[in-house]
Amino acid sequence: MALKGDDIALSTSRAIVWTATEAASATNPQTIKIQNNSAIGVTVGGDDVAASSNGILLTASTNSIVEIALTQPDESVYAIAASGTPSVQFLVDNV
Numbered sequence: 001m002a003l004k005g006d007d008i009a010l011s012t013s014r015a016i017v018w019t020a021t022e023a024a025s026a027t028n029p030q031t032i033k034i035q036n037n038s039a040i041g042v043t044v045g046g047d048d049v050a051a052s053s054n055g056i057l058l059t060a061s062t063n064s065i066v067e068i069a070l071t072q073p074d075e076s077v078y079a080i081a082a083s084g085t086p087s088v089q090f091l092v093d094n095v
Contacts, residue, residue, distance in 0.1 A: 005091040010042060010081040014049050017077045020070035023094055029069040030094045032077055037063045038086030042079050044068075049078045058088070 008017050017034060024030040036042045036058035044066055045055020055078075058064035068077055079088055 002095045003091060003093055004095040005089065007087045007089050008079070009085055009087045010079055011085050012051060012081055012083060014047075014078045014080040017044070017079050017088065017090055018070075018092055019076040020073055021095060022073045024070050024073050024075065026071045028094060029071045030092055031067060031069050032090055032092045033065055033067045034058070034077070034079065035063060035065045035089045036060070036086070037089070040084045040086040041082040042086060042088055043082070044077060044079045044088075047076065047078060049080055051080050051082050055079075 041060045043055040049055040
């Protein structure tokens, strides 16, 4: 399995963190771990994510991590900052 990792700069508009490739399936998902170690809270979720709603809040200054399994090609994970321009880090397997 190949791994892919990166840092993504966010803002108060939602941004795509990762879109699953053709390798993703129900029996062989792409698992993404997203970490927030910034001083600003970040919410992670689907295409309806909004600051502090419709997703999982990764709180500020706690090295919060969420793990999500993507089971369909072209399925995306989004994130949005509560304020400012923090960055999140991610690592995906089965790329």
